[in-house]
Amino acid sequence: xxxxxxxxxxxxxxxxLELFGERGIDDVTVEQIAARVGVTKGSFYSHxxxxxxxxxxxxxxxxxxxxxxxxxxxxxxxHPRDRLRRxxxxxxxxxxxDERNRVFTSDLFAMALHDEPVRQSWAQFYNAVRExxxxxxxxxxxxxxxxxxxxxxxxxxxxxxxxxxxxRAGFEPHVADPAEQRAIVDGMMHYLCSSRQxxxxxxx
Amino acid sequence: xxxxxxxxxxxxxxxxLELFGERGIDDVTVEQIAARVGVTKGSFYSHxxxxxxxxxxxxxxxxxxxxxxxxxxxxxxxHPRDRLRRxxxxxxxxxxxDERNRVFTSDLFAMALHDEPVRQSWAQFYNAVRExxxxxxxxxxxxxxxxxxxxxxxxxxxxxxxxxxxxRAGFEPHVADPAEQRAIVDGMMHYLCSSRQxxxxxxx
DNA sequence: CCGCACTCATACCAAAGGGTATGCTTCGCG
DNA sequence: CGCGAAGCATACCCTTTGGTATGAGTGCGG
Numbered sequence: 001x002x003x004x005x006x007x008x009x010x011x012x013x014x015x016x017l018e019l020f021g022e023r024g025i026d027d028v029t030v031e032q033i034a035a036r037v038g039v040t041k042g043s044f045y046s047h048x049x050x051x052x053x054x055x056x057x058x059x060x061x062x063x064x065x066x067x068x069x070x071x072x073x074x075x076x077x078x079h080p081r082d083r084l085r086r087x088x089x090x091x092x093x094x095x096x097x098d099e100r101n102r103v104f105t106s107d108l109f110a111m112a113l114h115d116e117p118v119r120q121s122w123a124q125f126y127n128a129v130r131e132x133x134x135x136x137x138x139x140x141x142x143x144x145x146x147x148x149x150x151x152x153x154x155x156x157x158x159x160x161x162x163x164x165x166x167x168r169a170g171f172e173p174h175v176a177d178p179a180e181q182r183a184i185v186d187g188m189m190h191y192l193c194s195s196r197q198x199x200x201x202x203x204x
Numbered sequence: 205x206x207x208x209x210x211x212x213x214x215x216x217x218x219x220x221l222e223l224f225g226e227r228g229i230d231d232v233t234v235e236q237i238a239a240r241v242g243v244t245k246g247s248f249y250s251h252x253x254x255x256x257x258x259x260x261x262x263x264x265x266x267x268x269x270x271x272x273x274x275x276x277x278x279x280x281x282x283h284p285r286d287r288l289r290r291x292x293x294x295x296x297x298x299x300x301x302d303e304r305n306r307v308f309t310s311d312l313f314a315m316a317l318h319d320e321p322v323r324q325s326w327a328q329f330y331n332a333v334r335e336x337x338x339x340x341x342x343x344x345x346x347x348x349x350x351x352x353x354x355x356x357x358x359x360x361x362x363x364x365x366x367x368x369x370x371x372r373a374g375f376e377p378h379v380a381d382p383a384e385q386r387a388i389v390d391g392m393m394h395y396l397c398s399s400r401q402x403x404x405x406x407x408x
Numbered sequence: 409c410c411g412c413a414c415t416c417a418t419a420c421c422a423a424a425g426g427g428t429a430t431g432c433t434t435c436g437c438g
Numbered sequence: 439c440g441c442g443a444a445g446c447a448t449a450c451c452c453t454t455t456g457g458t459a460t461g462a463g464t465g466c467g468g
Contacts, residue, residue: 417461423455423456424455435444438440
């Protein structure tokens with residue numbers, strides 16, 4: 001076989017991510033990942049030290065792909081409100097309709113609770129998404145002179161809601177209906193764009 | 205050993221739930237569950253046909269305990285708004301501060317995606333919690349003459365947010381701070397109690 | 409008091425899968 | 439042209455764990 005194995009580590013990571021989305025992280029074997037790119041397990045271990053390493057590589061690939069897509073889809077629009085809506089639409093669509101995403105990230109959440117490297121990688125990704133959304137919400141508020149610190153709390157709650165909607169869609173498939181998605185996005189836009197004080201205790 | 209083993213299946217289910225919360229479902233062995241109640245694996249299999257059965261039993265126990273607690277904590281209050289707030293406070297407190305709950309339910313979510321009985325059991329539990337919260341929100345709206353169908357959508361989004369906050373607290377522990385919890389509950393109360401139309405398209 | 413049934417422990421089986429050691433093939437460089 | 443290194447496949451090891459078969463002990467009912 002050729003001595004040059006271009007991008008084999010990357011191809012393995014991509015294959016792993018696909019399989020993790022199809023079957024869940026624990027139900028994918030190293031042998032299956034290797035077979036997906038046409039090699040055997042021995043080859044796999046000449047590129048990755050362990051199954052744990054390929055999991056982290058698959059995560060990294062997923063984060064980069066997701067963030068790139070989010071940026072690409074919103075960069076086309078000029079108005080901050082439209083960009084925010086588009087970001088929410090994309091996020092909700094992926095969360096409710098992309099079963100592979102749900103399977104993979106659900107396993108990842110569970111794994112993150114007892115695996116520090118996985119937890120840290122997810123936290124960084126989550127923060128990157130949050131910063132992007134906070135920027136979008138702040139831009140919307142700047143048009144109506146609102147409180148920026150409110151944006152962060154609102155975004156936190158809506159990001160949490162997005163993750164929760166993803167879980168809910170796993171056992172209530174009708175959430176993926178376009179009308180349901182629209183209602184969810186409308187609810188989130190209303191919540192994020194309403195200019196209000198954070199809570200009674202902080203009311204002037 | 206005594207022929208009468210009072211409530212052994214229940215004791216095994218409770219022990220399983222504790223262990224699942226400590227270590228995650230997959231990382232608990234049947235042997236460990238049996239040992240936790242002072243017997244061995246052979247005994248376990250005289251009460252349960254499989255590990256999967258004890259998982260379902262642990263789920264059932266968890267759902268019943270959680271619902272009972274929710275009802276007990278809110279039943280004491282008279283005003284619908286106070287009951288709703290108390291239900292949210294309890295839910296948020298459990299979600300952010302109870303690590304065992306997070307570990308167990310995260311694994312359960314991941315498992316529910318490819319396990320029909322687990323998914324159905326979770327969906328039933330989720331629906332029971334939702335019906336309870338919808339009832340509380342409707343009672344609040346009844347005091348101010350609002351749209352009942354709006355309550356269902358709002359509750360859906362806030363339930364999703366609760367699940368998402370649970371996940372977020374797994375990698376951002378500061379979410380468990382009392383001030384953060386209060387801000388989250390305030391945000392949710394605001395969202396649930398505001399009497400508004402579902403979206404611009406449906407505005408009169 | 410005996411027999412039966414229940415509950416339990418022990419020992420074992422089987423399967424799965426992460427990981428490793430070894431050897432083969434090919435290519436590039438000196 | 440030969441040698442060394444890279445990439446790969448094969449065969450195997452080892453551990454873990456779900457599950458089972460069998461036998462022992464005890465209590466209850468007739």
